[in-house]
Amino acid sequence: MSAATLEAPGAALAPPKAESRRAQGRLPLRRLVTRAAALGLGLLAWHLAASQKLDLGLVTFRNVxxxxxxxxxxxxxxxxxxxxxxxxxxxxxxxxxxxxxxxxxxxxxxxxxxxxxxxxxxxxxxxxxxxxxxxxxxxxxxxxxxxxxxxxxxxxxxxxxxxxxxxxxxxxxxxxxxxxxxxxxxxxxxxxxxxxxxxxxxxxxxxxxxxxxxxxxxxxxxxxxxxxxxxxxxxxxxxxxxxxxxxxxxxxxxxxxxxxxxxxxxxxxxxxxxxxxxxxxxxx
Amino acid sequence: MIRTALRVVRPARPEAGADPVPAAARPVLAFEGVGFAYDGRAVMRDVSFRVAPGEIVALLGPSGCGKTTILNMIAGFLAPTEGVALLDGRAIAGPGPDRGVVFQAAALFDWMTVAENIAFSLRCAGRPRRERRRVAEEMAVLVGLAGREDAYPYELSGGMRQRVGLARVLAARPRVMLMDEPFSALDVQTREALQEEVLRIRDRTGCTIVFVTHSIDEAVFLGDRIFLLEDIRAGRFERFAVDLPGPRDAPENRLAPGFLSLRETIYRRMRHHG
Missing domain, CATH: 1.10.3720.10 (MetI-like)
Structure with a gap:
């Protein structure tokens, strides 16, 4: 804290902190879409493996x-x-x-x-x-x-x-x-x-x-x-x-x-x- | 010839910074032949001084010179192994709210509001809620924090946090306010504003103040007397009286001839002993 105070005395610490918090709280739309798509892909992979009763020898989805x-x-x-x-x-x-x-x-x-x-x-x-x-x-x-x-x-x-x-x-x-x-x-x-x-x-x-x-x-x-x-x-x-x-x-x-x-x-x-x-x- | 260090206990002749003779006023604070040994090693020997009511005394010296040891003894965190440290004529035994300490980084309780921080000593003393609130509001006005009583420390700037630290000690109506390099972590403007604030607070409350600093400027601007700790192991320190025109909190004092010449004298003395 003291090092930061030396560089940016007084209230100067507050604004950057508030900004980074906002950035963490709200992702840009494109990244939200990417994340939702990743979940969807996971579900799709599960569906395909289970419905096709995929059997890879080492693992099998027969009973899934x-x-x-x-x-x-x-x-x-x-x-x-x-x-x-x-x-x-x-x-x-x-x-x-x-x-x-x-x-x-x-x-x-x-x-x-x-x-x-x-x-x-x-x-x-x-x-x-x-x-x-x-x-x-x-x-x-x-x-x-x-x-x-x-x-x-x-x-x-x-x-x-x-x-x-x-x-x-x-x-x-x-x-x-x-x-x-x-x-x-x-x-x-x-x-x-x-x-x-x-x-x-x-x-x-x-x-x-x-x-x-x-x-x-x-x-x-x-x-x-x-x-x-x-x-x-x-x-x-x-x-x-x-x-x-x-x-x-x-x-x-x-x-x-x-x-x-x-x-x-x-x-x-x-x-x-x-x-x-x-x-x-x-x-x- | 400049190296003739003055013995503390028995100065050869009364000099400028000698203890004010306690004619009527009994000293608030007195050290009588105080020594301190740590692990059998003497850290401090034969230190004596007296502080008059309402006086501001600066303990000046480089780090490790023993100034914080003296402060800790007044605060009651350390007990002398030799001699006696007296507050109002009674030996100091342990810390107490009559000798509150303002620390360097304010050391506020982050989980308490400004008002709760300020009134902490009253809470410890079991004072009722309404009295705590009233005192907190008075002290907030005194240190220039009116209206911020319900803020939490994280919402305050460094200077404002230190104002809370001052108010928290003053709320206990201490006999002596102790300050351990209180403003050294602040920027220059904030530091100077707070130094002026301390002088105004002294004028309004009549509070006796002992503070530790390694800044000559701070010692000269704030102090009525300066104890320059040269070799505390041998009980040697030199005293300077500050003679500046009133009102003491005037920023022009930082450029007054008396300020500059005393600053130079002390600087030369410190260099010769460094």
């Missing part, structure tokens, strides 16, 4: 439904009561695991980032657990938790925890010493520094961690549902395979993608609402 089959199946599912039950079950599990991870990740992250003792106590065990993929937890989770519902929420929690935790630790440690000194010289105690300075300063990074965590939460949930679920969108996808409803497999996949994307967008939107000071691309 065409886009039209998938659209019909999606339409049917949209009008069936099953949709609400599956989506509702998955959303409840993801929200449960994600919220638990949010509370634990931010809480542990702040403790580790701000207290040496907490860091020494908590970091080594967490570092041992961190490289274990959430999916590898599934057998043990089924043994530990009497209800399969709880074991799936736990798997989701495991997936979401680490991105949130690590982003929180990093920013809590990096809290600007100058800001902390400022706060102290204005009369802030330890609790006020944490509440008024460290947490708000770490918030942008926590939101990023939460958005990544939301993505991993869906990834882990779907896997867990395929193995031990009853209801849920992962279960639906796997069930469609075992019942040979091949059209529904792709419907399930697309639904998982949509839900995952939608909830990451929701997390980021909630983050922006909570951080009015970064709106319009302010310094973070």
């Amino acid at each position: 439904p065409t886009p039209a089959d998938v659209a019909r199946a999606a339409w049917a599912l949209a009008h069936s009561p099953k949709l609400g039950a599956h989506v509702g079950a998955s959303l409840a599990r993801v929200l449960g695991g994600f919220m638990a991870a949010l509370v634990a990740g931010i809480g542990l992250g702040l403790a580790i980032g701000r207290s040496r003792l907490a860091g020494d106590l908590l970091l080594p065990p967490l570092e041992v657990l961190r490289p274990i993929p959430a999916v590898a937890w599934i057998p043990l989770a089924i043994l530990i938790f009497p209800s399969s519902e709880a074991s799936m929420v736990f798997i989701t929690f495991t997936g979401a925890l680490f991105p949130i935790l690590l982003n929180t630790v990093h920013e809590a440690e990096a809290a600007s010493p100058r800001l902390v000194a400022s706060a102290r010289s204005l009369g802030a105690g330890r609790a006020a520094i944490l509440r008024e300075v460290v947490i708000p300063a770490a918030l942008p990074s926590i939101v990023t961690g939460a958005a990544i965590g939301m993505g991993t939460a869906w990834f882990c949930l779907v896997t867990a549902e395929m193995i031990s679920g009853q209801y849920g969108i992962g279960y639906f996808t796997w069930e469609s395979y075992t019942l040979q409803n091949y059209d529904d497999i792709v419907v399930g996949m697309l639904l998982i993608g949509l839900l995952g994307m939608g909830s990451s967008v929701a997390v980021r939107a909630a983050g922006r609402l909570a951080m009015p000071w970064t709106r319009a691309g302010g310094r973070s």
